Amino acid sequence: MFQALAAKKGAVVRDKTEVVGVRKGPEGGVVVTTGTGEEFHGAKCVVTVGAWTSKLVRSVAGFELPVQPLHTMVLYWRIKPGRERVLTAESGFPTFSSYCDPHVYSTPSLELPGLIKINYDGGPPCDPDSRDWASGGGDVADRVARWIEEFMPDHVETAGGPVSRRSCMYSMTPDKDFVIDFLGGEFGEDVVVGAGFSGHGFKMGPAVGRILAEMAIDGKANTAAEAGVELGHYGINRFDGNPVGNAKN
Ligand SMILES: Cc1cc2nc3c(=O)[nH]c(=O)nc-3n(C[C@H](O)[C@H](O)[C@H](O)COP(=O)(O)OP(=O)(O)OC[C@H]3O[C@@H](n4cnc5c(N)ncnc54)[C@H](O)[C@@H]3O)c2cc1C
Structure with missing residues (x-):
């Protein structure tokens, strides 16, 4: 249903197309490469690869995001x-x-x-x-x-x-909270990550989709801010020097 609605709005769904690389574009923006050698250029990129998130993030950004496939x-x-x-x-x-x-x-x-x-x-x-x-x-x-x-x-x-x-599969974070953030590093705010939904993400799909889209397009999730949602709670840096993130010890 979500795919059909997106297609109605002009989205192109490419099934069975594995993303193997994400890199900065030569003149800004982001270049995404696929397993069959295709390249897609865009101003922004949103990464939502579920249980494959830590693998992809490790290969494109070189750091460990604690999203454990179960x-x-x-x-x-x-x-x-x-x-x-x-x-x-x-x-x-x-x-x-x-x-x-x-x-x-x-x-x-x-x-x-x-x-x-x-x-x-x-x-x-x-x-x-x-x-x-x-x-x-x-x-x-x-x-x-x-x-x-x-x-x-x-x-x-x-x-x-x-x-x-x-x-x-579940894509589990140590605190069972989502990861919703910019990838940072050389990508700055050009790549947005939505991951680690820890077995309870489906019902949040429409809300999380809106947040990710606003982060990519506007640089911040205005709708979430207006609703009083503190997105820092879902940031990648909650794991800096703190492997359990938001979990209470
Ligand atoms: C048994 C079970 C029951 C659940 N029950 C509920 C429930 O009752 N309520 C609820 O809210 N949630 C539930 N969930 C959790 C919910 O399904 C997930 O939180 C949600 O699907 C996560 O969405 P996602 O987009 O992050 O990942 P996914 O839905 O896994 O989507 C990731 C997609 O990325 C694709 N992908 C991966 N790597 C690449 C790549 N390199 N290139 C291109 N594509 C790639 C994958 O093929 C996949 O299609 C359940 C999960 C399971 C397993």
Whole structure:
């Protein structure tokens, strides 16, 4: 939906096009190079490469941005016969987060009839270019099964494990706060970075997109400032000499 709306406004979406380099243009601005050797020239550049952020930032700017890729699994479990309706939003079943160990979250049964998504919020560190797609490593499904057996034993079937597993990645910062900042260094304010959404960035997409666009076009995020949002909280320099960033020790 977002891509379709952007295309309507004149954006050109280039799928399956890997950016391998970002450098300063000879007469200012930014040059972006792709894996197939194409070059794109622009006044500004916004980098939002998710779990690949620390790799790209390291290669183009030479510093370590602490955005750790985590291999996460989306797990769907079979609802016990007769309980299908109870676990839908129409029946009032909520989206919830269980902040214990393991941290488990779930959404009402919707996209796959008869199944419900119940997941572990996290996963083992991974290299986004060489993942263990099948299991992601670790005993995540077993841990979620034990949680279900404790809290929802009458509603969800755990025998045989989850019915469907899908691989995904979080891009985790040490404080779970986003990174929204200019890249700085030789790029100054010509390159803007939006990253480290730590498993909770999707719902913020429209707001973060506006902030990134205003930073690129106007040099500052006026809408955020008017709303009283302090963007310094999301700055790269919060990690200077402080590996945990905004986290309380
Ligand atoms: C299982 C799961 C459940 C989640 N649930 C929620 C939720 O309920 N609510 C919520 O708000 N958030 C949720 N999130 C988090 C949300 O999906 C992320 O925070 C959000 O997608 C991050 O957006 P992003 O643009 O930073 O990265 P991504 O969405 O990962 O997009 C990055 C894009 O950059 C591309 N890319 C990478 N490297 C390059 C390169 N060199 N050149 C070109 N392109 C490149 C990638 O292919 C990818 O398409 C969930 C995440 C997972 C994994």
